[in-house]
Amino acid sequence: MTKKPADPANGGAPAAGPAARQVPMRDFSRSLPMSLLRAREAVMRQFRPSLREHGLTEQQWRILRALASIEAVEVTELARTAFLLGPSLSRILRDLEARNLIERKTAKADQRRSMVSISKDGVKLMASVAPTSEAIYAEITRRFGARKLAELQEMLGELERSLAGLGASEEASPEE
Amino acid sequence: MTKKPADPANGGAPAAGPAARQVPMRDFSRSLPMSLLRAREAVMRQFRPSLREHGLTEQQWRILRALASIEAVEVTELARTAFLLGPSLSRILRDLEARNLIERKTAKADQRRSMVSISKDGVKLMASVAPTSEAIYAEITRRFGARKLAELQEMLGELERSLAGLGASEEASPEE
DNA sequence: CGCATTCACTTAACATGTTAAGTATCTCCG
DNA sequence: CGGAGATACTTAACATGTTAAGTGAATGCG
Structure with a gap:
């Protein structure tokens, strides 16, 4: 329960180490990437045990969920x-194909593409995972508050949009 | 090269597959974990190129930053x-030790512990990375808005706190 | 003191993130 | 029609995430 950041709570020496502290930066633990990382980890920690019981990793579950709502995708x-x-x-x-959870077949029109779909298995x-998963999501929503959750999602979306096309200033295509 | 799963521009889902859709779940792309993941990726995408130029990964940079403000830590x-x-x-x-960016020495009082500190190198x-990094952070703040950024951070913190101690067995993750 | 336990890491093993190449197709233009 | 270039993946290689096991050093207790 006790969370202690980079605070040298040990001896109490004001610290003046070998070569430390000379580059003034924002408090590391409060950077946006860290906040996002911690928040996401806090959320995922709720789901991982359940997924694990069903032999699925987070990413495998993402794929199945993405496939569940469509017939087939490239x-x-x-x-x-x-x-x-x-x-x-x-x-x-x-x-996933080896486990017969998905199916794959090359597109007729374009042999390069392969269409992926979820299998009956x-x-x-x-179906066996969804109930637990939904229950966990519901509990998270209850704890944090449905309204705040919606607000948070909205802000995350805005953040994404406001950064769109900022770092892509090279590498591939100038346009996109 | 620009291979990034960054665009949520999926063209909707006609949906009506063979064995698909039977398990009604929230729209996958709007789940909280996905929102957090995308937002974080959007942010990190800004920093990675700069870090890479300096031969650092995101995690290595986190460690150096954490070490910069203290003398030594376990x-x-x-x-x-x-x-x-x-x-x-x-x-x-x-x-990092092999690259002489940090130093390590076992604690005198307890031979099990090793104290880590940043080196002069x-x-x-x-010092060579910080300016660019700060500039990027400033640009992000400018684009998204300082006030909104603070709000977002506050909400992320609340989310974290509201989920603290929900997972069955804590004590297994980098946070606590 | 003797020894099982706990602690602070480190190693190992497997899965994914990330970037760079490689491969097979497909497109398009001369 | 033919080959250069673009596409849609797949492989490869290296770094990290994640869980489990291993190692050596402290602790607790009889």
């Missing part, structure tokens, strides 16, 4: 939806 | 501060 589109990078998705799909697995 | 305490799991930290410290490296 890998690239699925990567966007499940917010996974191509290589990760490629590996995970290989495993996949649907069954989802 | 590994466990550092793990809490930098929000890293023990094993990850162990590996990263090994590498580490401080120098930080």
Whole structure:
């Protein structure tokens, strides 16, 4: 329960170490990336045990959920939806296919593309996980407050939008 | 190269698959974990290029920043501060030590503990990265709005606190 | 003192994140 | 029609996330 940041609560020496402290930066523990990371971890910690019991990782679950609402998708589109990078998705799909949770077949029109869909086993697995998952989500909503949750989501969306196209100033296509 | 799952521009879901949709769940793309993940990714995408130029990963940078404000810390305490799991930290410290960016020495009172501190080279490296990093943070703040940013951070903190002690067994994550 | 327990890490093993290459297709233009 | 370039993935390589087991050093207790 006790959370102690970078506070040298030990001896009490004011500290004046070997080469420390010379670069003045915001308090590290309050940076936006850290806040987002901690918040997300706090949330995911609620779900991981349940998923684990069903033999699913967070990412595998994301993929199944993304597939559940559509008939079939191309890998690239699925990567966007499940917010996974191509290589990760490629590996995970290989495993999920081996477990018969998804199905894959190359598109007729374009042999490069492969269409991915959830299998019956996949649907069954989802059905067994969804109740617990929803219950956890409901508890989180109850604790934090439905309204605040909506507000938070809205702000997160705004943050995303306000940063869109800021760091992509190189690498690939100038336009996009 | 620009391979990023960043665009939630999925074109909706016609939906009506073979074995799909039977388990009614919230729209996957709007789940809290996904919102947090996307927001954090949007933010980190701004920083990664700069860090990379200096040969640092996001986690290595977190560690250096955590070390910059104190004389020395135990590994466990550092793990809490930098929000890293023990094993990850162990590996990263090994590498940072090999690069002479940090120093380590076992505590006299307790041979099990090792005290970690940033080295002169580490401080120098930080000094060369900090300006860019601060500039990026300033731009993010400008785009999103300082007030909204503070609000967001506050909400994230509340979310964290409201979920504290919900997961079955705590004591297993980098936070507490 | 003797020894089981606890503690503070470290190693190991497996899955994903991330970037760079590689491979097979497909498109388009000369 | 043919080859350069773009596409849609897949592989590879390295770093981290995550859980479990291992190691050496302190503690507690009989």
